[in-house]
Every structure is written in C-alpha cells, then in structure tokens.
Amino acid sequence: MQVIENLKVKEKLFVEKLQNGLTVMIIPKKDIQKKYMIWGTNYGSNDNKFIVPGEQNVTEVPNGVAHFLEHKMFEQENGTNSLDVLTALGVNANAYTTNDHTAYLFECTDNFYEAMDELMDYVQHPYFTDENVEKEKGIIGQEISMYDDYPDWRVYLNTLEAMYHNNPIKIDITGTKETISKIDKDILYKCYNTFYHPSNMVIVISGDFQPEKILEEVKKRLITNKPSGEIKRIYPEEPASIVKKEIVQNLEVSIPMYTIGIKDVENNNEDKSFIVKKDIGIDILLNLILGRSSNLYQELYKNSIIFGEQSLSYEFGKGYAHILISGISSNPKELFTKFKYTVNKLKEEGINEEDFQRLKKMAYGNYVREYDDVQNVSRMFLADYFKGICSFDYLENIETINSEYLDQLLKDVFKEDKMVLSIVENK
Amino acid sequence: MEQFVKEIKKGIKVHILNTDKFKTNLFAMFLTKKLTREDVTKNALISMILRRGSSKMKSQEEISKKMEELYGASFDCGIDKTGDNQVLKFYIESINDNYLPHTNENTLKIIIGTLLDIAFSPYIENEGFKEEYLEQEKNNLKRRVEGKKDNKARYAIERCTEEMYKDKPFGLYKFGYIEDLDKIDGKNLYKYYKELIDTCKIDIFLSGNVGEDAEKLIDDNENIKSLKERAPDCIFPKNEDKEVKEENVVTEKMDVSQGKLVIGLDVNLNDDKQKYFTLLYNSLLGGSANSKLFQNVREKANLAYVASSSYLRYKNIIFINSGIEISNYEKALNLIKEQIEDMKQGKFTDEEIEENKKVVISAIKTIGDEQDTEVIYYFGQELTGVTVSVNDYVKIIENIKKEDILDVANRVSINTIYFLRD
Structure with missing residues (x-):
C-alpha cells in the first residue's frame, strides 16, 4: 500500500489500487469510537449521455436515474432491504447522490465487519423489478415536493439555469416527477452495469483500524470482476457566455433569498495543484470581498441589507466551474451592485497584504479542522478523489499563494459579464 | 471520557473535558435563565447585541479580524430553548497550538479571554448598549421572527409546540416577539442585562487538549473574578403530570x-x-x-x-x-x-x-x-x-x-x- 503522510495535520493516508481497478483509501484515526465506511461511484446526475464500453451507440437516459438507482440499491432479491439490515446491526446507514458521484455509507461503533458484509453485498447485487421500481416513484415524488418547498434549493437551481446553456449541472439531481415516470428496471440495470464497475469506484474507510487488515477484509468481500473498458461520457458543448443576467421566482418567504453566480471556465488542466491553488485562492478572495471582516460586509450589515454570514463557495467538475455567493438579503439588487463595485475597486487597488495574510491563516485553520471527524475526512477524500485531487494537497498548497497570484486570479475569474443574480422573493 | 467539575462560585461551574483526540479546543459558556413572556425578547436581543463589540474589541469587524488571525477560530453566540429555560450559548473553537505552524502564543488563553470579554464586558456608551448597534439588531431580530415561516417543515413543528403549550413558557418562540421591540432601548436593555448576568446559571466548558493550567486560566480571569455568587433563576426540569385531553x-x-x-x-x-x-x-x-x-x-x-x-x-x-x-x-x-x-x-x-x-x-x-x-x-x-x-x-x-x-x-x-x- 502507498502511504502518504501529512505532517501538518499529523495524519496518514493508505492507498491501494486493486487489480480490478477499485481504489481503496484508509485514514486511521486513533481513539475515536466511530468507524466510517463509504463506497462511491463516479456517476452522478450529470451522466445522462454516454457510450457503454463495447457498444457503438450513444445511450441517453431520463434525468434523475443516478438518484433513483441510489434509492433502489437497498432492495434485495430475498425480500429484505439492506437499510433495515444495517439498522438492525445498530449501524447508521445512508446514501446520497451528487452531480458527479453516488455514495453508499455507514457509520458505527460495533458490528463493523457485519455492516461491511451487508454494504459490499448490496452494492454488488442490484435487484430491480417492475413492481419495486414503480413503488419508489411515490417516495421520490415526495422527496421532489419537499425540495420544491425549500426556497434555498430553488434559488440555487435558478442560478445554474441563468449560467448554463447546456451543461447538465443545471438539472435537478432528483429529476422531476415527469422524468422519473419514464424510468424502468432496464434503464436502471444498464446504468448500474455501466457505472458500478470497480474501476469507476473508490472505497474510503476511517476509524481506529490497522490499514493492512482492513484492506484484506475489503478484498475478501469483492466479487472478482473482469476489467472494464472506458466509459465515454458525452457532455454538450457549453458556451462561455451566461444565459441571462437575472432570474426572479416568487415563493412565500419573509425576506428575499439570493444567489450571485459567477461562471468560470472548465478546469481541465492536467496539473491538479493548479486547481487546488485556484480553489484556495478563490476562497481567500471571496472572504476578502464579502467575508465577515470585509468593509462590504460591515456596510451591508449596518444598513440591514444582510444579517449575518453569507455562504461563499466555488464548485467545479466536468464541463463546469462557478462561484456561488448566497444568503438572505432585504435588497439583493443593491447588494449585487455593491458587490460588483467592490470587485472592480479591488482590481484597481490590488490586494491588501495584511488582510491577505490574515485570511490565509483562516483558510489554513479551516482545512485542519476537517480532520477531526471520520465522516468529514472520508467524504472529503472521496469527493476530492473524483476530481483527481488528494485532499492533503490543500494544506500543502496554501503557502504557495501570494497576493500577486490573487490579483491575477481576481481579474481572470471575477468578470462582470459572467455574473448572474437569482432571487426568490414574496409575490 | 470524563469531566472535571468545579463550582467556582455559587451558581457558576467550570467543566473541563481534557482529551488529546481533537485538533481543536472548544470553549463554551451557557447562561441559563427561566423562560418568561416578559424577558424572552430581551434575552434574544442580548445574544445578538453582545456579538457587536466588547470593551476591548469595539466592533464586530474587530472581533472577526481577531478570529481570522487565530487561524479562523469560530465564534458564535445564540439563543436556545432548553426545557422551560432560555439559554444564551457562547462558543469559540480554535485550532490547538500543536497543529499550528510557528506560534509562540497561547491560543487557549486568548480565546478564553476573548469570549469572557464579549459575554461579560460588552461595549457600552452612555450607560447603555450603543443605540446604533441596537437598532440594527432589532431589525435583525424582527427579520428572524418573521423568518420563522421560511422553512415550512420547521415552522410546522414550531406551530405544533405553540398549540401544545398555549400560554405556557415552553410555547414561547425562542427569538421573542416583534411587539416587544419598541419598548426596548440601549439603557433599559443594559440594565436588564446586568440583572441577567447576576442571576442566571453559568456553566463554562473547556474541551480539548487544554493541559493542566486550564482551570487556572479561568480562575485568574478578571471578568470571572467580578461575577457574584447567585442562586440561579432557572428551571431544573421535572416530570410534569399531564392530563389526557381531547385531541x-x-x-x-x-x-x-x-x-x-x-x-x-x-x-x-x-x-x-x-x-x-x-x-x-x-x-x-x-x-x-x-x-x-x-x-x-x-x-x-x-x-x-x-x-x-x-x-x-x-x-x-x-x-x-x-x-x-x-x-x-x-x-x-x-x-x-x-x-x-x-x-x-x-x-x-x-x-x-x-x-x-x-x-x-x-x-x-x-x-x-x-x-x-x-x-x-x-x-x-x-x-x-x-x-x-x-x-x-x-x-x-x-x-x-x-x-x-x-x-x-x-x-x-x-x-x-x-x-x-x-
């Protein structure tokens, strides 16, 4: 096994790529009761158009299949449901779907190996019938309705709608009631067989473990699998321009919710430290502009335009990259105007060295903090892995950032013609 | 997992949870006060105004800068409803010095001092809270009370609680009521604040690799020294007899x-x-x-x-x-x-x-x-x-x-x- 040690957080990562292509990552945590295992596949709501290895034709599936598949994986041929089996072991089990991956996980104190048996069994044994697929449409339908009542989810999706012409990042992970009505067991099997191949998957385990022993336990439970060919994923061409500057939706809310989106170009640089550095750099820039200690934050707060910390983030993946700034505001339009003004001023005046050094320290502390909890650690390594990044690289790259780099990054990414505003407000 | 507890004065306890499992130290303080219709809004407002500045750090900008300087220590102060009490909760969490590059400062001492300063030595002008800050925080509170409806699932639980506890303390909304705001000004709120500090139950928690002298860091703090002994004005939960009524x-x-x-x-x-x-x-x-x-x-x-x-x-x-x-x-x-x-x-x-x-x-x-x-x-x-x-x-x-x-x-x-x- 390859061992990567990070001296800053005093943690070790053990990695092994097995013969069937599966990657296993283990992060031992001494003296922690909780044990965490997560098995992810590089398949999310964005992967709706692809060529199955060995086939010639393009397969296109309805929106929401990856998420639907996640729900259905728990059903077993012998009539049991793996979620029940895991819960019966006293294990906290769950699963989730994102734009680029689907993951199955559990967290426990006791019965770890029994739970591992079940998890590895159900992820490797799909069982879909016409009947069990139909019944799930009712449950997922209610999940979709639940999200329809979340204004923060609406304002987020509308931002993507305003930024992207074609990229599937803008579709809802769950699909809609209409698209899921078209899903049947054949579609589920086809997607399962294509994307749930070990070479497209990674297992991350964290807890008080001996890495070598855990690796053997994983290997024992794997069904040998023939190596698979490459999956060709087809994403539409995405113009650099935005679709529209503003989207307003009316919902019953006491105060408007907003998201500012800034569309960026895809990060397809082979050098991953380039992306890591950019990710950290944007985080620092966002805090310089609208973080709690910034002048803009103080001004907006004093005028009761904002009432607390705003959410600042940078998201990127295949064919997309964007900044999102969101929160609640009594006047999102004024906030947007002042934001743009502040960005321009910062471009002209350059980064203040003292502010930069302080926020760099904050960024460092925030990365260190991620390592205390087995769930955080495991999810972070999994999500970063699917982007080709080793999470430790964030800690190692912070020092390479200087204010000249940030000045340039600000000019390259924070472009006014790439900014959109999404608002959800009362009728 | 064990705690060391000491009552430093009547009604004030320090709890120390010493462990090297974490990369962070957590300093938390809870001020517990009986929940009443009369004081509910004032307590909520106090949890918000205290964040705005202290005697040493006169604005929230200064507080934020200090937190960022401490490798992004996170500071928060909020209000909760615990049984028939309202609890003002203060938290500061910072990275343990063992995981920081080249520091010669005692981060733990700084965060203890900072939080106690914010809680017990607020920024005061003309014997009251600064009116400008208070006006902004009243707006903020109003927005929160109105925002109760924005998360529909949570709102439904909140409404069900109100129905179950009509005219009883537990039916009160933890952020209080908009109609109370007009009567509150910087002076009378500060007067109430002093009363609160003298009568609430105080629990101080330190968790992390805090070492031997953690207790002393608290004992020696000037803000702690100036606190009075008290018989806490709070409700210790008991099983209440419940009569079965029509649904x-x-x-x-x-x-x-x-x-x-x-x-x-x-x-x-x-x-x-x-x-x-x-x-x-x-x-x-x-x-x-x-x-x-x-x-x-x-x-x-x-x-x-x-x-x-x-x-x-x-x-x-x-x-x-x-x-x-x-x-x-x-x-x-x-x-x-x-x-x-x-x-x-x-x-x-x-x-x-x-x-x-x-x-x-x-x-x-x-x-x-x-x-x-x-x-x-x-x-x-x-x-x-x-x-x-x-x-x-x-x-x-x-x-x-x-x-x-x-x-x-x-x-x-x-x-x-x-x-x-x-």
Whole structure:
C-alpha cells in the first residue's frame, strides 16, 4: 500500500489500487469510537449521455436515474432491504447522490465487519423489478415536493439555469416527477452495469483500524470482476457566455433569498495543484470581498441589507466551474451592485497584504479542522478523489499563494459579464 | 471520557473535558435563565447585541479580524430553548497550538479571554448598549421572527409546540416577539442585562487538549473574578403530570407544494428512569429506519419521504413529523395513529427491540467523538441533576425490557395534530 503522510495535520493516508481497478483509501484515526465506511461511484446526475464500453451507440437516459438507482440499491432479491439490515446491526446507514458521484455509507461503533458484509453485498447485487421500481416513484415524488418547498434549493437551481446553456449541472439531481415516470428496471440495470464497475469506484474507510487488515477484509468481500473498458461520457458543448443576467421566482418567504453566480471556465488542466491553488485562492478572495471582516460586509450589515454570514463557495467538475455567493438579503439588487463595485475597486487597488495574510491563516485553520471527524475526512477524500485531487494537497498548497497570484486570479475569474443574480422573493 | 467539575462560585461551574483526540479546543459558556413572556425578547436581543463589540474589541469587524488571525477560530453566540429555560450559548473553537505552524502564543488563553470579554464586558456608551448597534439588531431580530415561516417543515413543528403549550413558557418562540421591540432601548436593555448576568446559571466548558493550567486560566480571569455568587433563576426540569385531553386538531394554509403533518404526543412519566424507556420507545416508533413509521408510512404505503419521530426529554413530548401529498392527509393520519396504537398493544417484537437498542447505544457511544455533542451531554446532566457515565448509560439501555416500553407506550397520548397545507 502507498502511504502518504501529512505532517501538518499529523495524519496518514493508505492507498491501494486493486487489480480490478477499485481504489481503496484508509485514514486511521486513533481513539475515536466511530468507524466510517463509504463506497462511491463516479456517476452522478450529470451522466445522462454516454457510450457503454463495447457498444457503438450513444445511450441517453431520463434525468434523475443516478438518484433513483441510489434509492433502489437497498432492495434485495430475498425480500429484505439492506437499510433495515444495517439498522438492525445498530449501524447508521445512508446514501446520497451528487452531480458527479453516488455514495453508499455507514457509520458505527460495533458490528463493523457485519455492516461491511451487508454494504459490499448490496452494492454488488442490484435487484430491480417492475413492481419495486414503480413503488419508489411515490417516495421520490415526495422527496421532489419537499425540495420544491425549500426556497434555498430553488434559488440555487435558478442560478445554474441563468449560467448554463447546456451543461447538465443545471438539472435537478432528483429529476422531476415527469422524468422519473419514464424510468424502468432496464434503464436502471444498464446504468448500474455501466457505472458500478470497480474501476469507476473508490472505497474510503476511517476509524481506529490497522490499514493492512482492513484492506484484506475489503478484498475478501469483492466479487472478482473482469476489467472494464472506458466509459465515454458525452457532455454538450457549453458556451462561455451566461444565459441571462437575472432570474426572479416568487415563493412565500419573509425576506428575499439570493444567489450571485459567477461562471468560470472548465478546469481541465492536467496539473491538479493548479486547481487546488485556484480553489484556495478563490476562497481567500471571496472572504476578502464579502467575508465577515470585509468593509462590504460591515456596510451591508449596518444598513440591514444582510444579517449575518453569507455562504461563499466555488464548485467545479466536468464541463463546469462557478462561484456561488448566497444568503438572505432585504435588497439583493443593491447588494449585487455593491458587490460588483467592490470587485472592480479591488482590481484597481490590488490586494491588501495584511488582510491577505490574515485570511490565509483562516483558510489554513479551516482545512485542519476537517480532520477531526471520520465522516468529514472520508467524504472529503472521496469527493476530492473524483476530481483527481488528494485532499492533503490543500494544506500543502496554501503557502504557495501570494497576493500577486490573487490579483491575477481576481481579474481572470471575477468578470462582470459572467455574473448572474437569482432571487426568490414574496409575490 | 470524563469531566472535571468545579463550582467556582455559587451558581457558576467550570467543566473541563481534557482529551488529546481533537485538533481543536472548544470553549463554551451557557447562561441559563427561566423562560418568561416578559424577558424572552430581551434575552434574544442580548445574544445578538453582545456579538457587536466588547470593551476591548469595539466592533464586530474587530472581533472577526481577531478570529481570522487565530487561524479562523469560530465564534458564535445564540439563543436556545432548553426545557422551560432560555439559554444564551457562547462558543469559540480554535485550532490547538500543536497543529499550528510557528506560534509562540497561547491560543487557549486568548480565546478564553476573548469570549469572557464579549459575554461579560460588552461595549457600552452612555450607560447603555450603543443605540446604533441596537437598532440594527432589532431589525435583525424582527427579520428572524418573521423568518420563522421560511422553512415550512420547521415552522410546522414550531406551530405544533405553540398549540401544545398555549400560554405556557415552553410555547414561547425562542427569538421573542416583534411587539416587544419598541419598548426596548440601549439603557433599559443594559440594565436588564446586568440583572441577567447576576442571576442566571453559568456553566463554562473547556474541551480539548487544554493541559493542566486550564482551570487556572479561568480562575485568574478578571471578568470571572467580578461575577457574584447567585442562586440561579432557572428551571431544573421535572416530570410534569399531564392530563389526557381531547385531541386538538389544527389546520393552517400556506403556499406549499407538500403538506407537513406534525403530531405532538404527551408522555406522562412519573419516574426519571422512564425517560430511558421513552428514548427506546421513540426509536421503535419513528426514531430509526427500522421504526414503525419509516417502515409502514414510507416503505410500505409509500406516502412519504420523511416519516419520523423525535423525543424531547426535558418536556416529555414526542413530535411525529412527515411530509405528504395533501390529499393523503386522512390516509396518513390513520396509518400513523395505527402505529401508536400498535405500540400500545405491544405489537413489536423482541428482535425489533434489540435492533433499536443497538441504534440507541451506538449513538451514546459516539458522544465523546464530537466536542460539542459531549459538552451538550454534560450540560444536560447539569440541568437534570442526573449524572450517569456513558458506560452506565449503555448498560441501562441494554437492560430495558419489553414491559418497560409497553408501559411507556400506554402513557402516550395525542395532544395536537397540526397540518400545514395549501
């Protein structure tokens, strides 16, 4: 096994790529009761158009299949449901779907190996019938309705709608009631067989473990699998321009919710430290502009335009990259105007060295903090892995950032013609 | 996982949880005060105005800069409702010096000093809170109270609580009431604040690799020295006798695409031991994926994505919570009532009991894995006066018998059925 040690957080990562292509990552945590295992596949709501290895034709599936598949994986041929089996072991089990991956996980104190048996069994044994697929449409339908009542989810999706012409990042992970009505067991099997191949998957385990022993336990439970060919994923061409500057939706809310989106170009640089550095750099820039200690934050707060910390983030993946700034505001339009003004001023005046050094320290502390909890650690390594990044690289790259780099990054990414505003407000 | 507790003055306790498991140190302080209609808004407003500045750091900008300088220490101050109390909660969490590059500062000492300064030595002008800050925080509070409706699922639970506790302290909204704001100014709020500080229960928690001198850092602090002894004006939760009344059915209309059904249950307990049984009862009813509600309402009838229940131990109530198609109201309600009835009839197997015991025990065992969870655990013991180690807690759950759960099931009655629809 390859061992990567990070001296800053005093943690070790053990990695092994097995013969069937599966990657296993283990992060031992001494003296922690909780044990965490997560098995992810590089398949999310964005992967709706692809060529199955060995086939010639393009397969296109309805929106929401990856998420639907996640729900259905728990059903077993012998009539049991793996979620029940895991819960019966006293294990906290769950699963989730994102734009680029689907993951199955559990967290426990006791019965770890029994739970591992079940998890590895159900992820490797799909069982879909016409009947069990139909019944799930009712449950997922209610999940979709639940999200329809979340204004923060609406304002987020509308931002993507305003930024992207074609990229599937803008579709809802769950699909809609209409698209899921078209899903049947054949579609589920086809997607399962294509994307749930070990070479497209990674297992991350964290807890008080001996890495070598855990690796053997994983290997024992794997069904040998023939190596698979490459999956060709087809994403539409995405113009650099935005679709529209503003989207307003009316919902019953006491105060408007907003998201500012800034569309960026895809990060397809082979050098991953380039992306890591950019990710950290944007985080620092966002805090310089609208973080709690910034002048803009103080001004907006004093005028009761904002009432607390705003959410600042940078998201990127295949064919997309964007900044999102969101929160609640009594006047999102004024906030947007002042934001743009502040960005321009910062471009002209350059980064203040003292502010930069302080926020760099904050960024460092925030990365260190991620390592205390087995769930955080495991999810972070999994999500970063699917982007080709080793999470430790964030800690190692912070020092390479200087204010000249940030000045340039600000000019390259924070472009006014790439900014959109999404608002959800009362009728 | 053990705590060291010391009463430094009457009504003021320090709890130290020394462990090297974490890369962070957590310093938390809870000020507990009896919840009343008269003071509810003032307490909420105080939790907000204190964030704006202290005698040493005159603005929130200065506080924020200081936190960033400490490698992004996180500071927060908020208000909670715990039983019939309002609790002002202060937290600062910072990276332990062992994980910081080249520092020669004692971060722990700095965060202790900073938080105590914010809580006990606020920024004052003309013998009152700064009027400008107060006006902004009144706006902020108003926005929060109005924002109660924005998360529909949470709003439904909040409304159900109000219905169950009409004209009683627990029915009060933790952020208070807009109509109170006009009467509050910088001077009278500051006067009330001083009274609060002199009469509330104070619990200070330090968790992390805090070393031998942690206790001394607190003892030597000037703000601590100036605190008076007190007989705390707070409510230590007791089991209340609950009379079974006719079900209160409430329907409210709002622009929602999904109906939110919340059912508030009373659990009439007369012995603290029964709280453990209720914990397990709740797990069986709707607390886990192997519960009656999850299995029957979601998995078998496919009526909901969320179908769960949660137990509020200080008040002995259970909330059943579910999101359903509006036209399925009757169907879902009947099915939920059937689950409550089945529990009363003892229609649950030994196997189900064992499975749910494991779920509950697993949660107990991990209390020490997260600093804030551990702090809240010990704070709960502080309020209830029931001290039980995690190992004993696990044993108690292991030894629960079917008849114990059955007994609790028959102490359960529906108080309120609340439905939010379009």
